[in-house]
Amino acid sequence: MHLSPAKRTAADDGLGSRRSRLPHHLARWATWRKAVPASLAAWSGRHHLRHLAAALAVAAAYYALGLLGTVLSVPPAGFAIIWPATALLIGVLLLVPPSQWWIYLVAVVSAHLAMVYRFQHQELALVVVLSQIVGNLGLAVATATAVRATFPTPLRLNSFHTVLGYILLAGLVVPAIVNALVLCLHLWSGWASEFWLSWRQWMLASVFPAVTIPPLMLTARPGTSPGKRLPRLQFSTELAIVALTSLAVSILVFGADHPSPGYEMTLRLAPLPILLWAAIRLGVAGTSLCLLIVAGAILGCAMTGRGPFAIQAPDEDVVSLQVFLITISIPLMLLAALIEERLETEEALKQSEARMRIAAAATDTGLWQYDFVSGQLWATEHCRSMFGCAPGAPLTPETLLAAVIPEDRAVAGAAMRAAQLVGEAARRSEFRVLHPSGEIRWYLATGHTDFDPHGVPISLRGVFRDVTPRRKAEEEAELLSERLLTLQDEERQRIALELHDSTAQHLLAMGLNLASLKTRIAAEAAGLQLLEEIDYSLSETTKELRTFSYLLNPPQLESDGLIATLKRYAEGFSQRTGLKTSVRANPGSNHLPPVLQRSLLRIVQEALSNVHRHAAATQVTIDLRSIGKHTHLLVRDDGQGMGGHNRGTKEPIRLGVGIPGMRARLQQLGGRLEIRSGPSGTTIHAAVPVR
Numbered sequence: 001m002h003l004s005p006a007k008r009t010a011a012d013d014g015l016g017s018r019r020s021r022l023p024h025h026l027a028r029w030a031t032w033r034k035a036v037p038a039s040l041a042a043w044s045g046r047h048h049l050r051h052l053a054a055a056l057a058v059a060a061a062y063y064a065l066g067l068l069g070t071v072l073s074v075p076p077a078g079f080a081i082i083w084p085a086t087a088l089l090i091g092v093l094l095l096v097p098p099s100q101w102w103i104y105l106v107a108v109v110s111a112h113l114a115m116v117y118r119f120q121h122q123e124l125a126l127v128v129v130l131s132q133i134v135g136n137l138g139l140a141v142a143t144a145t146a147v148r149a150t151f152p153t154p155l156r157l158n159s160f161h162t163v164l165g166y167i168l169l170a171g172l173v174v175p176a177i178v179n180a181l182v183l184c185l186h187l188w189s190g191w192a193s194e195f196w197l198s199w200r201q202w203m204l205a206s207v208f209p210a211v212t213i214p215p216l217m218l219t220a221r222p223g224t225s226p227g228k229r230l231p232r233l234q235f236s237t238e239l240a241i242v243a244l245t246s247l248a249v250s251i252l253v254f255g256a257d258h259p260s261p262g263y264e265m266t267l268r269l270a271p272l273p274i275l276l277w278a279a280i281r282l283g284v285a286g287t288s289l290c291l292l293i294v295a296g297a298i299l300g301c302a303m304t305g306r307g308p309f310a311i312q313a314p315d316e317d318v319v320s321l322q323v324f325l326i327t328i329s330i331p332l333m334l335l336a337a338l339i340e341e342r343l344e345t346e347e348a349l350k351q352s353e354a355r356m357r358i359a360a361a362a363t364d365t366g367l368w369q370y371d372f373v374s375g376q377l378w379a380t381e382h383c384r385s386m387f388g389c390a391p392g393a394p395l396t397p398e399t400l401l402a403a404v405i406p407e408d409r410a411v412a413g414a415a416m417r418a419a420q421l422v423g424e425a426a427r428r429s430e431f432r433v434l435h436p437s438g439e440i441r442w443y444l445a446t447g448h449t450d451f452d453p454h455g456v457p458i459s460l461r462g463v464f465r466d467v468t469p470r471r472k473a474e475e476e477a478e479l480l481s482e483r484l485l486t487l488q489d490e491e492r493q494r495i496a497l498e499l500h501d502s503t504a505q506h507l508l509a510m511g512l513n514l515a516s517l518k519t520r521i522a523a524e525a526a527g528l529q530l531l532e533e534i535d536y537s538l539s540e541t542t543k544e545l546r547t548f549s550y551l552l553n554p555p556q557l558e559s560d561g562l563i564a565t566l567k568r569y570a571e572g573f574s575q576r577t578g579l580k581t582s583v584r585a586n587p588g589s590n591h592l593p594p595v596l597q598r599s600l601l602r603i604v605q606e607a608l609s610n611v612h613r614h615a616a617a618t619q620v621t622i623d624l625r626s627i628g629k630h631t632h633l634l635v636r637d638d639g640q641g642m643g644g645h646n647r648g649t650k651e652p653i654r655l656g657v658g659i660p661g662m663r664a665r666l667q668q669l670g671g672r673l674e675i676r677s678g679p680s681g682t683t684i685h686a687a688v689p690v691r
Contacts, residue, residue, distance in 0.1 A: 051103060058092050059107035066115050069205075072299055080205050081299060081318055082325075086136045087209035090170060091217035093144035094155055101144075105137055112136065135182035143174045143210070157215050157284050158344060163337035167330055170214065171207045179203060204322040208295065211329050212288045219285035230281070239286050246274045246290045250297030254307035268308055268324060275328065279336040287336040291329050298325075369461040370397065383464055386443070388436040405432045405440065415445060430467065442471040478667060561590035562597040563624075566604060570622060577612050585624035592631060596688060599665045600624070600633055606662055607635040607684050615639025615682060626690065633686040642677040662686070 065085040072081045092104055116129050146169050147155060157163050179202045183195055230238065253270040271294045278290040301307040302321060309321040356367070366383025370376070377395045387403040389395055404412045408431035415429035428446050435441045447462035560568075563585045570581040592600075604622060611620050617639030624633050662684075663673045671688035 051100060054096075055103045055107040058088070058104050059111040061088055062108050063111040063115055066112065070115075072303065081322065082209055082295070083202075083205045084209040084213055086139055086206060087213035088217075089136065089140035090143050090210060091214035093140055094147060094214060094218060095221055098148075101141070105141075108137065109133055131182055131185045134185070135178065138182070139175060139178040139206075142178050143170045146170075146174050154221075155218055157218055157337060159341040160334060160338040163215070163284065163333055166215070167211055167333065170210045171330075175203060175206050175210065179206070204319065204326070208291075208322070208325040208329055211326075211333060212291050212295075215284050215333065216288035216292070219283070219288070235282070235286075239282055239289070242274060242278050242282065242286065243289055243293055246271055246278070247293050247297055249274060250294045251301070254298050254301040254309075272328070275332050276335075279332045280339055282336075283340045284333060284336045287332050291325075291332065295325050364466040366464040367461075368464065369459060371459050372457050385436070386441075386464055386466065387433060403433050405434055408432050412445065415447070430471075441466055442468045484664075558594070562592065562600065563587070563589055565601060566622060566624070569601070569604070570608075570620075573608050573612075579612065579617060580619035581608070581622070582619075583622045583624070585622075586626050588626050589624050589631070592626075592690065596631070596669060596690070599669060600631070600686070600688075602665060603633060603662050603684075603686055604635060606659075610659075611635075611637045611639065611682075614642075617681065629690055631688050631690055633684075633688075635684045636681060638681045641679050641682055642675070 062085050065088055069080045069083045069085055089104070089108055093101055096104065112133055113129075116132075147166060150165060150169060151162060155162075155166075157166060176199075179199055183198055183202070186198070187193070187195060250271055275287065275290055275294065278286045282290075298307065298309060298321065302309040302317065304310075309317045309324070311317065312320070364382075366380055366386045368377065368379040368383050370378075375396075377397060377400075379389075379395055381391050384391060384393075384395065387400050389399060389403075393399075401409055401413055411429055412431045428444065430442060430444050433441050433443050444465045444467045445462060446465070447460050449460050450458045452458050563583070566585065567583045570583050573579070574581040589597075608620060611617055615637045617637035619638055621636045622634075623636070624631070626632075659673075659675070666673050666686055666688060669688050670691075671686060674685040674687075676683045676685070
């Protein structure tokens, strides 16, 4: 919205009466101008003198830019080429809180009235001045309100979508609506007669300032870092060089006389390389400043009749100049925002990667990724150090495999090859690596394969985690379990020997004494009956004691072998429990290592004990055979399975320490235990390698 009068409105006789009253209104305005600063000074003295100083600075800047817009008008129509004053007010309202808008609006109104009074009071009617003030302030307030309502505050123009939304709101949508409303007021006052022509002129004059001036103010405010992509000193130096270069090129190109119209398109593109440099290197702030410098140089040269925008008729040159500024400013601002967004995204990714590396190193984890297309392997520095690779040395899968000890190299290589064929499931494997310190370390490798839509592997990414402490703890636990089992067997042997050598002998002596006593009191029937009962109890106690001693340490295992011991034990178990028990075994079972024979016997004892207590079975089969380098022991029963209930109760079967003890014995020997249970019975399968 310009302050220059339209030449066609001077012929409107309906404005004569309004102009006759203009001196009276101007006198009242002068009085009001004197009262406003006093009230503002009192307010600032009580509250914030800093806000008053800022408001006065805004008023001065508005006055200067309004004067510039008045000067940059095209005769004889008198419409402004650009109107930067409203764009300045938009930037101010975006910077300050809405609660402080009123003081800046009052200051701007004062500056506007001062400008009218000094330069145009003899030509403008009061309604026209009021419509100008309402239009400028209304456009600024509406634009700032719309932008604040759309984007979070404080507004940061550092992304493509934010800048695009700002341009649409502040440069197109809001000005189009507000200008149309103000023009309706002008048409009512008679100061304008053609709606679409005036609307087009106002729109073309307001877009470029709204696109460049507020973004420059927002990015230059305290607390922001317009040169984030560069160090501040380097940014300032480069900005100064680019600004001076753009000014020099614009003056040189647009300030010379070019009588031939053939140079027009070439000259208009002359500043484009510098503006592209500003968009790529200096962001939104540098691009806005360079665009304003180029626009100022072009306008200055055009107003003096030089350059490619002073060749045709004034109206055509002005429209051409306005369209040129709009068409170069919007794409360059979007390009600057896009590049700045990309750089900030890259910086955020770098920071995230750095934090991830620190976290991975703190947990002794190495990150890696392999690209199947290029054959390149990337790994973090900590991952390289885990395999003894220098930070800058070439890295390949073969380099990592070379650090794996030969015994585990095939496992690691197979895991890497298998990852290429298995969907998106993670691959896990453990292997040992010779650490640069000379220590053997255990690493857990976890991988994830990415495939393209055709099922071709693209990349394999994962982690190497040092699990040496866990493996050491597991080894220590196995040694402890082995030691506990050994101590248990030793304690059983000691107890069995004590029962056999000491307790059993005492019981035998008691039996002999009772027999001698029986011959002495044979005449007494009652005493003889009592002695017979005592003798029977002593006999049963001796049998049970021998059974316990046998179960704790079968003495025939070393002399008779495993097969005979199992059959003898099964026969005794069948007599004690009434369960039909059979044993089938390969003859080679007697040649197994003694430790393995004793462990298999203990597993059979525990399995039969579980069958007797829980299975409610009628028969049990013990099958012992050697297949290849493994010995297999199977104990089958025809009971109710592990999902049943204890005999005589309705409580479900609960496993005690027997099965964990069997597993511990087998793990000690490098074997495994499998249990298959169902309604038709339970099968315990123990597989042990023979070494």
